[in-house]
């Protein structure tokens with residue numbers, strides 16, 4: 178379950194933060210633009226599962242929540258990732274601009290890498306590349322500095338640029354920006370599509386299905402056999418299959434996929450008896466592991482008692498005796 182902190186910068190009444198009057202007689206406030214993007218992000222995320230979300234700004238716009246409060250709320254929420262949405266100024270009525278994406282100078286290697294991936298996705302969706310020399314920027318912004326999450330701040334085009342203003346005022350640009358953020362989050366944190374968003378296809382077959390899926394995507398595979406493919410459930414399955422410290426990497430996913438496929442075969446041939454585990458080993462621990470049974474001393478003691486082995490201390494003789502009893 179990835180925790181997402183989403184932040185629309187400022188409040189509606191924050192002084193100075195607005196579109197230049199020359200380009201917009203209404204002087205649209207920066208918060209209004211920021212919040213519109215954040216609202217679309219929330220809305221698009223509803224197609225996914227495997228995350229929880231906290232908005233750091235006041236959604237009515239009335240209060241400009243102090244930056245320290247925003248960062249503290251994000252930290253209390255234990256956010257994994259923080260996305261702060263802003264619109265830029267600094268062109269002074271000239272042309273050019275484009276999206277600039279900030280991270281804190283001392284941020285982790287992961288944050289640096291994901292900053293780049295987010296930028297690429299933003300440009301792919303919005304095409305608002307502009308003429309900034311360094312669109313992958315670093316800044317000592319309070320929200321980035323004080324947040325413990327992997328944090329990025331998007332300056333989504335310039336409010337005082339003849340080039341950017343007509344674009345950033347448009348609803349289309351806000352939607353494209355949000356789409357980019359959500360696409361990126363889904364990839365970065367392996368979010369699964371909510372299955373309820375699509376009408377259910379054919380009724381379930383009576384026989385347990387292999388799904389017929391041959392590809393290498395664990396998510397597609399799980400979906401094909403009607404198993405919850407959320408990050409949380411994949412983590413659980415990974416643990417069950419001895420994959421430690423599951424983070425949803427490509428390698429772990431492939432490993433899990435192979436293990437699940439290997440396990441599936443016996444289940445699909447009901448005529449054959451269940452495998453009896455490792456019948457060769459003389460190690461009780463290895464045998465218990467091979468039948469997915471807890472091999473701790475505690476559990477072996479319990480099993481020993483159940484099988485009439487008194488005063489179990491884990492001696493070699495007792496273990497061998499227990500092994501024979503378990504194998505029948």
Ligand SMILES: [Zn+2]
Nearest residue numbers: 186207263264
């Ligand atoms: Zn701002």
